[in-house]
Amino acid sequence: MSKRIVFTGGGSAGHVTLNLALIPHFLQRGWEVAYIGSTEGIERELVEKLDGVRYIGIATGKLRRYFAWKNFTDPLRVSKGAWQAYRFLADWKPNVIFSKGGFVSVPVVFGAWLNRLPVVLHESDLTPGLANRLSLPFADKVCVTFPDTLKHLPAGKGTHVGAIVREELKKGRKEQGLALCDFSPGKPVLLVMGGSLGAKRLNEVIRGTLDELLKQYSIVHICGKNQRDESLQRKGYKQFEYVQEELPDLLAITDLVVSRAGSNAIYEFLELQKPMLLVPLSLAASRGDQLLNARSFEQQGFCAVLQEEALNEASFLQALKSLADKRSAIAEKQRAAIGKPKDALAQVVAIIEEAAH
Numbered sequence: 001m002s003k004r005i006v007f008t009g010g011g012s013a014g015h016v017t018l019n020l021a022l023i024p025h026f027l028q029r030g031w032e033v034a035y036i037g038s039t040e041g042i043e044r045e046l047v048e049k050l051d052g053v054r055y056i057g058i059a060t061g062k063l064r065r066y067f068a069w070k071n072f073t074d075p076l077r078v079s080k081g082a083w084q085a086y087r088f089l090a091d092w093k094p095n096v097i098f099s100k101g102g103f104v105s106v107p108v109v110f111g112a113w114l115n116r117l118p119v120v121l122h123e124s125d126l127t128p129g130l131a132n133r134l135s136l137p138f139a140d141k142v143c144v145t146f147p148d149t150l151k152h153l154p155a156g157k158g159t160h161v162g163a164i165v166r167e168e169l170k171k172g173r174k175e176q177g178l179a180l181c182d183f184s185p186g187k188p189v190l191l192v193m194g195g196s197l198g199a200k201r202l203n204e205v206i207r208g209t210l211d212e213l214l215k216q217y218s219i220v221h222i223c224g225k226n227q228r229d230e231s232l233q234r235k236g237y238k239q240f241e242y243v244q245e246e247l248p249d250l251l252a253i254t255d256l257v258v259s260r261a262g263s264n265a266i267y268e269f270l271e272l273q274k275p276m277l278l279v280p281l282s283l284a285a286s287r288g289d290q291l292l293n294a295r296s297f298e299q300q301g302f303c304a305v306l307q308e309e310a311l312n313e314a315s316f317l318q319a320l321k322s323l324a325d326k327r328s329a330i331a332e333k334q335r336a337a338i339g340k341p342k343d344a345l346a347q348v349v350a351i352i353e354e355a356a357h
C-alpha cells in the first residue's frame with residue numbers, strides 16, 4: 001500500500017509556500033497526499049490548483065490579541081475543526097503529518113497526536129509563532145529556517161535545514177517581465193511587495209512618492225487584494241494585487257526590492273541576490289516576528305531596515321537612497337552567504353520520511 005502524508009498550514013501564503021514546494025516531491029514518489037486547510041483561506045485557492053491532492057476544509061478560528069465579536073464564537077469553530085481533523089485522520093490513517101503553522105494547523109496537530117500519528121513541524125520565522133508553540137508538545141521534529149530558532153526549542157527536537165526557495169523563482173525571463181509590465185529596458189526596476197496580504201501604509205507611501213520614484217525607477221507594485229488604484233496607472237508603474245506564475249519573470253527584471261519581512265519572501269530575495277529595504281510589520285499589529293527576521297538579515301549585511309513606526313515619505317526616500325548607495329556592498333554579502341549551498345528540501349524530505357517510519 002502506498003504511503004500517505006497530510007500537509008497542513010494556512011492563513012497567509014507564507015504558511016503554504018513550503019508545503020507547495022514539498023507536495024510534488026511526495027506525489028512523484030507515489031505517496032497519497034491530503035491537505036487540511038481552512039474552508040475559505042488562501043491555502044484552499046493555492047492547493048486546489050494542484051492535481052492529485054485531496055483538500056479537506058475544516059472550520060477554523062483565531063486567537064486574537066484584540067477585541068472582536070468573533071472571539072466568542074471562534075472557540076466553537078476551533079472545536080468543530082478539531083473534531084473534523086480528528087475524524088479525517090482516524091479514517092484516512094496517514095503515515096505522517098507535516099505542519100507549516102498558521103492557526104488552522106493546531107487542531108490538526110492535536111488530532112494527529114490523539115491518533116498517535118507522527119508530526120513534523122516547520123518554523124520559518126526566527127522565533128516560533130503561536131500556532132507552532134501550541135503544537136510543539138505534540139510534535140516529533142521541528143525543521144527551522146534560521147539557525148538561532150533552535151535556541152527557542154526543546155533540546156534535540158529541532159533541526160536547522162535553512163530556507164527552501166522554489167526552483168521556478170530562479171527561472172524568470174527578463175523579456176517576459178518587461179513585456180508583462182510594458183517597461184522600457186534600461187531603467188532600474190524597483191519591486192514593492194507588501195507580503196502576501198499587502199501592506200496599506202507602505203502602499204500609501206509608495207503612492208505619495210510616486211512622481212519622485214518614477215524619475216529614477218520603473219516600479220512593480222504588488223499591493224494586495226482590492227488595493228489597486230487605477231487612477232495612478234501610468235507608464236513605468238505596474239500594479240498587481242497578487243502574483244503567482246508571473247513572479248519569476250518579475251523577479252528577473254528587479255534591481256531593488258522594498259518588502260515586508262516575512263521569512264519566505266526575504267530568503268527568496270537573498271537567494272536571488274536582490275538588495276532589499278525591509279519594512280517589517282509593526283509591533284502593534286504583530287508579535288514582532290518580522291522585526292526579528294529583518295534585524296537578523298540586517299546584522300548579516302543583507303538588507304536595510306525601516307520600521308513601520310518611522311515610515312513616512314521623507315524617511316522612505318532617504319532609506320531607499322541609502323540602500324541604492326550600498327547596493328554593491330549588500331550584493332557582496334549576499335553572494336558570500338549563498339555560496340554555501342545547503343539542500344534544505346532534501347533534508348526536510350529525509351526528516352519526514354524518517355518520522356513516517
Ligand SMILES: CC(=O)N[C@H]1[C@@H](OP(=O)(O)OP(=O)(O)OC[C@H]2O[C@@H](n3ccc(=O)[nH]c3=O)[C@H](O)[C@@H]2O)O[C@H](CO)[C@@H](O)[C@@H]1O
Nearest residue numbers: 012013014017125195196197222242243262263264265290
Ligand atoms: C501578516 C503575517 O502574518 N505575516 C506573516 C506571514 O507572512 P507572508 O504570508 O507574507 O509570508 P512570507 O513573506 O514568508 O511569504 C510570502 C510568500 O508568498 C509569495 N508571494 C507573495 C506575494 C505575491 O504576490 N505572490 C507570491 O507568490 C512570496 O514569494 C513568498 O513565498 O508568514 C510569514 C512566515 O511565517 C511571517 O514571517 C509573517 O510575519
